[in-house]
Amino acid sequence: MLIGHKVQHNAAALRTALLGKKMVRFEAPHMDSIMPQVGRTIEEVRNLDKSIEIIWDNGIVLNTRMKISSSWDVYRNGVEWRKDAAKADVLIDVQDWVAVCFNTPEIDVYHDFDPRRHPILGKLGPDLTLVDADIEEAVDRMMEYEERDETVADVLLDQRVVRGVSNVFRCEILWACEMHPWANIGTLKRAECRELLTLAHEMLQNADASSDNLAIYGRQGKSCARCGDVVKVNHHGEANRVLYWCAGCQTTHEPLVRPNFTPLYIERDASMGDSHPAAKQFMNEIISLRDVG
Ligand SMILES: [Zn+2]
Structure with missing residues (x-):
């Protein structure tokens, strides 16, 4: 098998096994980085091209x-x-599946680049994981955010505004408030900012992801529990994080101009049994998104 095909095939299997799952065990005996x-x-x-990257919701990337002769096996x-367990370089366990490299x-682990996550650029905002x-x-x-056309989705991850909002809860908060993820921050009223942040605080106190x-x-591809529309997934923002949202009901402050899309690597391998009826629709949507980009 050509290396390119192998990488594609292995990555597809990893998506089916790992996406959206909480990791319960991680082992990498030869790794000494974060x-x-x-x-x-x-x-x-x-x-x-010749590597596979796995990304966690806090922006950690494993390359x-x-x-x-390399492989990512999924069991x-x-x-x-x-294969011989003693020879495994990396093991990722998500309870029902285990992925082994x-x-x-070469293994490399780093933090997805996002300049605003670095505290040197300004004083940090309140930490919403704290009760008080x-x-x-x-x-x-x-309200005082300098770049008035920045999207609310990006501002929620800006550590200078607020800390502790993981990507999972960013998506949940925006959905709960029926807020368009690309709403310009400058269009939000004070009461709306307060609603978003109060809800974020409540969610993070009872955080169970x-x-x-x-x-x-x-x-993605399933029906929205509120309006029945199909849930979408996009890459978004400077940090290029995955964003799940519903175009059917998250319409508050919908912007006239949408940001550019970047390619997504989130579809699952149909041959591994994603039999959900919406899966096909989702795949079609991905293809049309790529056409836009
Ligand atoms: Zn909806």
């Missing part, structure tokens, strides 16, 4: 280089492996 954290959700699998938990010449977080302070920061409790995150 580690992906247990409890974090796997958000995306990208296949590049494994692939050569002809249902409890099933016997085809063998014989990679100062919501009004965060509202002030949102298991997929059963999520209304929109990870539900």
